[in-house]
Amino acid sequence: GVVRADKVEWNTLFEDGNGNSTNAIIKYNHQDNYNYNTLSKAQFEKSGRSLDYAENPIYNSSGKLTSYYKINRNPFENVSATLTQRFQLRDDLSLSIAPYYMWANGGSFSGQTASALSSTSSKAGNYDLKGLPYDTYYRPSWTETWRTGIYNKLKWDMNESHSIDLGYWYERARQRQTQPFISIDANGAPSDIWGDYNSGNQVKDNNGVTVQGRHQYTVTPAQKLSLQDTWIVTPDLTLVGGLAYQYVERDGNNLGDLYNKPEKRDAKYHQFLPNFSARYQINEQNQAFYNITRNMRTPPNYVLYNVGDSISTKPELSWNQELGWRFTKNDMALSATLFHISYRDRQLSTTNSDGDYEMLNVGSVVNKGLELEWSGLLPYNFNYYTSYTYTDSEQKDDISIRNKNLPTAGKQLANVPKNMLNASIGWDNKRYYANIAGKYVGSYYGDLTNDQEIAGRTTVDLSAGVRLPVDKKIFKSAAIRVSMLNVFDKEYLSSARTVVLNTAPVNGLNAATPYYNVGEERTAMVSFEANF
Template sequence: MFSRMALLCGTTALMVSLLPDAQAKEARHTSGRSAGQTAQDNAAHQRSAESSAPSMLGATAPTDERIEVTGHTYGDGVTRRAFGGGLMTPSDSPKSVSAVTRDFIAKQNPALNPMQLIALLPGANVADTDSLGLTGGNLSVRGLTESQMGFTLEGFPINDIGNFAVYPQQIADSENLKTVRLAQGSADLDSPHISSSGGVVDMYMIDPKNKMGGMVDMTYGSFNATRGFLRFDTGRIADTNLRAYFSYSQAREDHWRGPGWENKKHGEMKIVNDWGEGNRISLAVVGNNIQNNAYPNVSKASWDKWGTGFKNPVGSSGLSATDPDNTVYDANYYVPSKAGSINYYKTRPNPFTNIFSSMPSTFKLNDHLVLTETPYFWYGYGNGGGGRYADMSKFVWGKQTLAGTVDGVGKGMQMLYNPSLTETYRPGATTKLTLTTGINRLMIGYWFEYAKQRQTAPWSLLGADGTPLNQWGDSNNVILSNGDKAQYRNTLTMTQVHTPFIGDSLALMHGKLTIDAGLKYAIVKRSGTNYLPDVRNKYVSTNYNQALPTAAVRYKLNEHNQVFVSVATNFRMPQNYALYDAGSFNQKTGVYSTLANPDQKAEISISEEAGWRYQDNLISTSITYFHYNFTNRLYTQSIQDELTGSFYSTNINAGGMHSDGFDAEFGTRPIHNIRPYVSVEYLHAVTDSNLPAGSGAGADYVRSKGKKAPQAPDWQVGLGLDYDDGKRFANFNLKYVARQYATFMNDQSIPGYVRMNIGVGYRFPKVSIFKSPVLRLNLQNISDNRYLNWVQSPQANAKTTTGVFGNTISGSVPTYKIASPFAALATISSDF
């Protein structure tokens, strides 16, 4: 019966699965071997990798990796053999897949987060704001931002379940990262995501070592940056295969512009036990705590006027508390003369605590049947702060005006703290069975998750010096005269996910031709309660049911050449804040500043790819053509009330978009100890619809149809050059990103830029217990290029324009992030 099912699935046109890339072994370290012996080793390796059947969809879980890196490595995991200095891996996937490995990761600034590590890969438009990556970052791939992509670590999802944001500084220490893999086009069948209308980023941690030992490194650099890392490996415990490691790191740096600092404490552990042939249980736990202050986003006008700061500050910014041209926060606290926002940096903290855990495990039930199970749990608690000067006797609470007090503080004007606080509980599991019968493999699986997210924005008191009495905002709160706690938002959201999936892979012509078919069906229910007064919908419930078929074919022309074609359907649910009225209540209009739209539809994408790869013992190259078609694009619309002139926002579906382009990458194994790497992307992303603007009698559409999409640079080029002779190593990285539009009308943009980094290092002989001391220096943004690198808030139009129906549509101001400047960071490290 299983064989008949497998054959049926393999020949059904609507049910297709995508093959993840089969991880190829690195060739053994060849020091002291002849060229002929090296070539024989490499050829044997290549034949071994190619004879292994390509793994089915399911590389999201690390237990699915069929071929492990073997042979000699240095203490930091470097093999000196990876293509392009660790920026390419051999692949047999029938879709575009790129990856970075230990050969690249171990030579970079060790504080870099996973987003920064993949910046050179095709299509990866990465933006950061500090040299250690502690303030996070942003990513767009083929014009799709990180909230449109799925991110997994050890098989579990790490996107925020509510707004699908990714906070890369939380994820993992680079010393424990084995591989970061970017699939630019689509998610896999078993990818546990409800937000991946674009591709996915899968991250895998290294395994504990078989022998007791560990690793230590220390970093010091620009802006008083300090970081320390320590890992202890237990080795095999007693006579078992059970082994584990435990690591801890701490990093701190001062802000490079304006006042403020970041302080991160981070712990990780991984426990592994394997037995028999193909049985494995692992447990990964990541704990993270960051205390920091935010950098302000800037407008184009303020950037053009002030750049990165002020030459002759008054206070610190030289501006009033409400001046929109502020590009740094104030270093000194003062009370404004009238109600308004304040820009004191201590009212802008961004503290959060996270715990991730995952237990990806594989059980070989018999010679043909394998069970893979990945239960996980995600907990997060944190906020982003802000301040407001408010009248304690006139709090607007829905349709009422109430007085508020904080621990006996009197009425009148008071400076208050107003963070946006989120607490998330997110358990889930992905289960799948894979049946292999001859030339056919059938996979059946199920992903389940039940998430709870509590989101509040309580008002609380600042101390006399402007410091929040509690930076978390969960105490010393304003209590209104009716007994309620004053809130800017106050919601509880429950998200249930049920996603069965089935995939089949058929290998023909002695494995030269592989045909895959698959389907997953996402069933998502969101229900929520809004605890604010006088909202239009106190209780909301939405259901999203979406069939997601995929298809792929890969054909090996010969030992070195292969071609592939794939098509996939992906989707992204609306963010949870689309369900609720929130913000400030306008008693004249009777509505909140953010209006719910529980009827918003899911964003749907259909991606198509066709590609060619050439891989031999020296060269690896690939080129992929892609086409996307999007419908129901999720969009936040700003509307001005025609009677009062006040603004409010709501979430809508804004029509379609399509894009075409190609990705290419090239890398080699060592040529006289040098390994070059080049990546190129051309992208033509176009908006297919006119966006709505205005309301009431002034409702209209901006003429955005046919314009280029925001956050979608036409060209990107990455260059990596790695030299490593076993003792000395050096690397040079360059990334060019072309102009990026900030509006759908293409009336404001940021220019293209070039960023260059250099790293040099030396490996010393063993010293006492330190087996492999390494000293390295990493120089980031070596030209000290000052530029805007990210469009934080795209708008429909920045300048006043005439709509389709002839109405005048005022412009809205996009905001941007400023790239981190030159930084030098020295690191000493060793295993022991």
């Protein structure tokens, strides 16, 4: 396939010299690209990454399209605008107001076959399809989102040792999710890859109603009130303590589709979220730090519409702790961090048979491990960077499904490699630069019972560039950059897109098959950029 993208960004800053400033940012992105096939471990071991969607249209005995890469599309368009206004009210008091607006529109079709539709497809009785002949269609999972919000922060410097931050955030998000059926032309390509309401190629029933495989509209008001105190106890010791309260509502309206009758459902989530951090400057080069934060992640909106009791899915709560040390000097930086994250009602992202994202609640999980970083400068304009992460992500609970016990306690959480290592060395004389980087990602599991392990991999990337001399009156900077990813064309499975409970039969539960994202092949890129 082909990837086409257009991006525009605009940023302007005005400062009046008295501490007041206005910063406006607008970004626009439009892209048209294709999906890659997801593979099972068995398919990958047999055929490698060559087992992609069909390069030429494949038709069934009825002459209807069943498989073709041109129906596996993923177009997307979005706009974001933010305006940050800072007011210096007094020497010790400032106010920041930051309204924003975001709009996104796009959808993906990643099915193995085209979607069939006929006169008998309306299972919930929402459509009159009488006389509709059997045919196959492009059916993207389409999502259009509008987010409007504002963040306000009042900062009060009480004295040289204390400052208080009072913040309030409010957002009202609206999301429309549909699955229209769009005709396929004689060449096997969709007549229109955009599945929004402006498309004139969507199938309608006998009453002129657009037929939807999914038709949902969700409104999510969210707000957060926070208070934080920064206390400089001594020139070497700084303490920060805070408390926030977050409240989120989800009002869902299932407007009715092929399989579901119209229904309204709603859910509310709220939590107090404290935080504390300490930073101690041992001497000019050494610093110790400790952080602890309470976080909440609300269930996604589709728990309002999934079958069963998914609406009762609880929000994910966690305590995040870090204890670390940093060493810095002019030509080197070194850091070591121990982390411990305890989750309750851990949410694990996966996809269902339609390719839509959904969440699994895997109970209590504890992530603990170590992060190391080392970077610096070498003689003759050389530089280096390396990092290592060890993560033990242990599931604490067995999962009960259909009144049967699934032995997951003590197992590593799916999609979490225990070991990751990055290392790079580069050269940069401020005009020209070059860099070679290697990355190792250890093995991981595609299921919660750890029956299917995917091997680790090592990849190597190259990059180089030249910073062009420019007329400072017109351009601030300009550069030509060249890069190559996965230089040795390593074939690997990068992550599980569809995480399953178990890949081997256990306690009367049948085995399921996880499907994986295929790692990117050798890719070369050339770019030119200029700032003005």
